[in-house]
Amino acid sequence: MNQTVRFCLISLLLMMPAHVFAQGPSIPKERIFQVGTLKALDSTLKVKVGDPAPDFSLPTVDGKHLSLSQFKGKKNVVLSFVPAAWTPVCSGQWPGYNIVQDMFEQAETQLIGVTVDNVPTLHAWIQEMGGVWFPVASDFYPHGKLAGALGILRSTGEAERSLFLIDKQGIIRYIDVHDINSRPDLGPLIKAMQALK
Amino acid sequence: MRTAIFWLCLLILLPTGTALALEASESPNAHPLPVGSTMPDLQLMGKISPELLATLGLQGNEPYPLSNIKAKTIILVAFSMYCPHCQREAPALNELSALIKTKGLDKDIKMIGVGIGNSDFEVNVFREKYAVTYPLFSDPDFVTNKAIGEVGTPYFYVLNMDPKNKEIKVAHTLLGRMESVEGYLDQVVKVSAK
Numbered sequence: 001m002n003q004t005v006r007f008c009l010i011s012l013l014l015m016m017p018a019h020v021f022a023q024g025p026s027i028p029k030e031r032i033f034q035v036g037t038l039k040a041l042d043s044t045l046k047v048k049v050g051d052p053a054p055d056f057s058l059p060t061v062d063g064k065h066l067s068l069s070q071f072k073g074k075k076n077v078v079l080s081f082v083p084a085a086w087t088p089v090c091s092g093q094w095p096g097y098n099i100v101q102d103m104f105e106q107a108e109t110q111l112i113g114v115t116v117d118n119v120p121t122l123h124a125w126i127q128e129m130g131g132v133w134f135p136v137a138s139d140f141y142p143h144g145k146l147a148g149a150l151g152i153l154r155s156t157g158e159a160e161r162s163l164f165l166i167d168k169q170g171i172i173r174y175i176d177v178h179d180i181n182s183r184p185d186l187g188p189l190i191k192a193m194q195a196l197k
Numbered sequence: 198m199r200t201a202i203f204w205l206c207l208l209i210l211l212p213t214g215t216a217l218a219l220e221a222s223e224s225p226n227a228h229p230l231p232v233g234s235t236m237p238d239l240q241l242m243g244k245i246s247p248e249l250l251a252t253l254g255l256q257g258n259e260p261y262p263l264s265n266i267k268a269k270t271i272i273l274v275a276f277s278m279y280c281p282h283c284q285r286e287a288p289a290l291n292e293l294s295a296l297i298k299t300k301g302l303d304k305d306i307k308m309i310g311v312g313i314g315n316s317d318f319e320v321n322v323f324r325e326k327y328a329v330t331y332p333l334f335s336d337p338d339f340v341t342n343k344a345i346g347e348v349g350t351p352y353f354y355v356l357n358m359d360p361k362n363k364e365i366k367v368a369h370t371l372l373g374r375m376e377s378v379e380g381y382l383d384q385v386v387k388v389s390a391k
Contacts, residue, residue, distance in 0.1 A: 093279060099284055182314075183314065
């Protein structure tokens with residue numbers, strides 16, 4: 001065996017375990033756009049708890065369309081809006097939801113992630129994240145139509161970091177429009193979901 | 198032929214190399230406390246069972262000062278429920294805790310986790326999901342994280358207690374997942390207070 005072949009084979013063997021273990025969610029720091037601290041809230045909410053939620057039909061990263069009406073009478077729905085793909089807090093929020101799928105299922109609730117980014121961007125971002133178990137929908141065009149109807153479209157075109165829990169009758173039962181710079185605590189949302197059962 | 202094989206191997210190795218990226222959720226403002234420096238006496242918060250508190254020599258209600266932990270050495274793991282690397286590291290951390298006991302080191306070396314930016318609820322989700330065997334504290338307002346240098350997660354501090362001088366010294370640090378549980382514990386033992 002000549003030296004080049006030996007070098008390559010040994011290198012491959014040495015590198016293989018690292019390659020195997022490095023599978024899974026990982027967004028290197030340099031691929032995350034640092035936004036700094038933004039104005040906490042930059043919109044005026046147009047809905048309140050007890051209001052019917054506006055229906056929507058949004059494309060998802062898996063090539064389908066999701067509407068609120070398809071869940072009516074079957075499942076509660078949580079809309080988790082994050083402001084933008086490839087930003088720090090957003091890239092941290094949804095991977096956490098990956099370990100609470102059982103809590104959503106027990107509460108008969110469908111989680112839907114939403115941003116105002118387009119589908120290809122969301123696809124790339126979610127892939128880089130390592131995937132999420134819930135559908136991710138794009139409110140890109142007409143730009144922020146759903147976010148605008150809810151009153152969470154910021155003047156810069158992003159959505160507020162927000163959570164809406166909608167019951168099986170299509171009524172909004174919980175709203176958390178959060179400071180864009182920080183992640184909402186999961187506890188109050190899960191408690192509100194469990195209270196619907 | 199040799200050249201062709203070399204380029205083929207290089208092509209295979211290039212993507213493999215990129216997979217070697219650090220397995221941590223990095224923090225852009227991180228400024229970890231260096232080895233040899235003094236760790237502030239953190240005021241640990243969280244809802245911990247009395248049994249687990251007792252393993253640390255603690256009792257009563259939060260906050261629990263770090264300096265009250267009865268140990269020669271503390272392994273403090275900064276984690277987050279939201280950090281995928283921490284999720285994947287959770288079983289290894291349970292193994293580390295078990296190995297400390299198996300080796301009879303659990304009297305001197307104690308292990309704690311702090312959920313950076315995590316509420317009690319979120320810490321509990323992590324605790325239950327991964328059947329975590331060692332005490333986990335919460336840090337919903339990033340108070341502890343500011344004190345420990347706004348580190349990424351997971352981040353490991355090995356801390357040596359110096360009760361005489363009422364100091365806690367940083368003995369070892371690690372950002373990202375352990376390469377191996379046994380190897381990491383060997384490193385901890387090497388730097389731990391004797």
